Amino acid sequence: MIEMNGEFIAFLILSIMAIGGAVFMLNFVRVVHMVLSLAFTMLSIAGIYVLLNAEFLAAIQVLIYTGAVSILMLFGIMLTRHRDQEAEGVRPWHKFFSFVGVAAFLGILLHTLYRTPFTEETADVGRFxxxxxxxxxxxxxxxxxxxxxxxxxxxxxxxxxxxxxxxxx
Amino acid sequence: MMPVTSYLALGAILFSVGLYGVLTKRNAVVVLFCVELMLNAANINLVAFSKYGLYSNQTGQVFTLFTITIAAAEAAVGVAILFALYRNQNTVKVDRYNSLNG
Missing domain, CATH: 1.20.5 (Single alpha-helices involved in coiled-coils or other helix-helix interfaces)
Known part of the structure; x- marks a missing residue:
């Protein structure tokens, strides 16, 4: 069982922020809000990198993803037609089958992950x-x-x- | 100690959310951004295995650097292709791009 320590709590908060941003991205109606919430997800992933002792990658993640790629996507939205919102219920069956397929994929993936006996060894983090x-x-x-x-x-x-x-x- | 499984599960969940977005969203810019999310989920796995594992070392971070570079190039070219398509078809809905439809 996982003991409650600082790293676990930080991981919990950061992963909830990341998944929450991604799920909000799926539910928002306006396209600009989607890009902003996904930028929030990228920022949380930078925090995950810090937890994994990859500080340089965290800085790169903030620079490239939350900075450059988000702005690029905002340019892409602003220079094309962004007034029309996501149409609801055009193809309900398509959404349903996509959801079932992705949920089955995720189920298989998580099942396999939690059954695989990963080693408990950790790299010598002090030398990173x-x-x-x-x-x-x-x-x-x-x-x-x-x-x-x-x-x-x-x-x-x-x-x-x-x-x-x-x-x- | 945090087990590596939690990080891998986070990567799997983010990948699935991105995959669902790619399959269902109709705005081409959002589809591109969901692809970026999937690439990021893969990066989490690489960095996690650079810390946990039998022969874990910092090489995983080197691979992640290269992946981020390729992803940035992909985003730039994707947005450029999107502009060209928008100029020709006057729409950003991916299901309207059906000129190859027989």
Missing amino acids: SVDWLGETVFKQYVIPFEAVSVLLLVALVGAVILARKESKS
Whole structure:
């Protein structure tokens, strides 16, 4: 049984915030509210990273997801048609079957997770450091790093070309 | 000590919520954002296994860094494709994008 300690209480609060934000996202009517509640979920996930001794990733999560991606999605909403709200009851059977399928998937997943005997061992958390992370990325994983930088450049150029207005010719 | 199962369960729940959103939401921007939520759920698993496990070390965080990068690129390209589609079809409802329908 899980003993009540600080880490467990923090995990409980953060996970309730994360799941609550995601579920509210499903229930909100206006699209802007959905994006804001999902940004709240991303912020809670950053807290989960801090619990898992990944402070650098938590900072990155706040910067990229709650900052950049949320603003990008808000731009996407504001520049397209956002006045019309989610129509209710257009395809009730579609929603029902989606819910049943996803619930069955989640049930199987949780059942498997709670039956699997995971090891109780923990990594030597005291040796986790940003120094190690940077050295590993720039030494052992330098080729994937360069590949990712090329991919980011290609994605940037591709996004500009795709979103540009087409010329008349 | 917190067992790893709690973190994995949180990841599974967030993934399922994102999957349900992708399947049922009709606004294309919200569908894109639900895909981001699913990627985040996978990231939670990677970071959890970087702390708990037999040979756990910080390499899981390196993988998460790469995943976040790819997800950011995916979001940018997705929104760009959405703008192009909106300019052509004048709608953001995913079930209106049926020009490939036979």
